[in-house]
Amino acid sequence: MNTHPRIVSTGTERISLPLATAFRTSRGSTQTTENRLVRVTDEDGRIGRGAGAPLAYYGETTASAGEALPVLLEAVERIGDPHAQQAIAADLAARAPEEAAARAAVSIAVHDLAARQTGEPLYRRLGLDPERAPPTSYTIGIADPGEMAARTRHVREAGYPILKLKLGTDRDRARVSAVREAAPEATLRVDANGDWTPQEAIENAEWLAEANVEFLEQPVPATDLEGLCRVSESVPFPVAADESCVTAEDVPRVADAVDIVVVKLMKCGGVRAARRHIATAHAHGLDVMIGCMIESDASIAGACHLAPLCEYVDLDGSLLLASDPCSGVEFRGGQVDLEAVAAGTGARENDEW
Ligand SMILES: [Mg+2]
Numbered sequence: 001m002n003t004h005p006r007i008v009s010t011g012t013e014r015i016s017l018p019l020a021t022a023f024r025t026s027r028g029s030t031q032t033t034e035n036r037l038v039r040v041t042d043e044d045g046r047i048g049r050g051a052g053a054p055l056a057y058y059g060e061t062t063a064s065a066g067e068a069l070p071v072l073l074e075a076v077e078r079i080g081d082p083h084a085q086q087a088i089a090a091d092l093a094a095r096a097p098e099e100a101a102a103r104a105a106v107s108i109a110v111h112d113l114a115a116r117q118t119g120e121p122l123y124r125r126l127g128l129d130p131e132r133a134p135p136t137s138y139t140i141g142i143a144d145p146g147e148m149a150a151r152t153r154h155v156r157e158a159g160y161p162i163l164k165l166k167l168g169t170d171r172d173r174a175r176v177s178a179v180r181e182a183a184p185e186a187t188l189r190v191d192a193n194g195d196w197t198p199q200e201a202i203e204n205a206e207w208l209a210e211a212n213v214e215f216l217e218q219p220v221p222a223t224d225l226e227g228l229c230r231v232s233e234s235v236p237f238p239v240a241a242d243e244s245c246v247t248a249e250d251v252p253r254v255a256d257a258v259d260i261v262v263v264k265l266m267k268c269g270g271v272r273a274a275r276r277h278i279a280t281a282h283a284h285g286l287d288v289m290i291g292c293m294i295e296s297d298a299s300i301a302g303a304c305h306l307a308p309l310c311e312y313v314d315l316d317g318s319l320l321l322a323s324d325p326c327s328g329v330e331f332r333g334g335q336v337d338l339e340a341v342a343a344g345t346g347a348r349e350n351d352e353w
Helices: 062-079 085-095 100-118 145-157 172-182 198-210 225-234 248-254 271-283 297-304
Strands: 007-025 028-042 047-052 138-140 162-166 187-191 213-217 239-241 260-264 287-291
Touching: 007 062, 007 100, 028 062, 028 100, 028 297, 047 100, 047 297, 062 085, 062 100, 085 100, 085 271, 100 271, 100 297, 138 145, 145 162, 145 172, 162 172, 172 187, 172 198, 198 213, 198 225, 213 260, 225 239, 225 248, 248 271, 260 271, 271 287
Parallel strands: 138 162, 162 187, 187 213, 213 239, 239 260, 260 287
Antiparallel strands: 007 028, 028 047
16 A cells, blocks of 8 residues: 655756866767756655766767656656656656666656655665765876876875776876876776777786776777677786676676676666666676766765665766756765765755755
């Protein structure tokens, strides 16, 4: 018997998120990104919030997400019960199979509302231990080596113990040395976003190992699983699949080629799908890093509650923004502060205060 207040209205709006500095990866440079903010409101006026960060690389845009969202939100209003998450997830997947970011936005908002209704933080609803959340890395985009070193010092002063460097250029070695010199003690991870050939990755591994890199993310193009496997067998540190492992269904294909998979709500389409992706990776003996796109805190807050399930965390997407209409879970020296969340995901709109 459902005794919880029903969802009576929903809404979505486009939000523009300017970055503090241009963010460059091997795929290009971004100065501003657009998300879709979603609100679901129950009959007592409680609001659950989420956001979607559609990525052209995965065939989604703010426009395509904007077209899918009214259809998805209509389904949520029809189901009405924010606790009917199995039914909601199935309905969303059927209505917009290609719009993972839009589905993720709705999924996060509904989970936020359901947890707010019971007065619990989302991680409690999921039965997770907040103390198990690993610290997040902080991403340094591609820039001149000196500029990357300066950003590194800034991030270290802010207390972040783990850095993730974007690579995929002809000056990668100089960039890694500059960052390593600026942060001799920091944990360094690198992400080439598929830019290297397997041979380049294997050659680069020599100086990456000298710089004591913890792991290497997506060294070769997404579809080159044979190359990914060859790199994994040849390099002395773990290799992670991000673009090569979009959903749980991809895990069996990459299981022999990598050590770690990167799970993102925006790739797999929601909280339940992310849990399935994480569990499938673990069942295949792989570690998991929970990651994000450049996103509003409205959606990163949702991902933070899955951090206790993962071995690695990379949820810094909103830290790269100059402004964000929402706030979410705070990081203390990189530590995801789930215990400070009173109810729901912890996402809130800044103009409420
Ligand atoms: Mg990546």
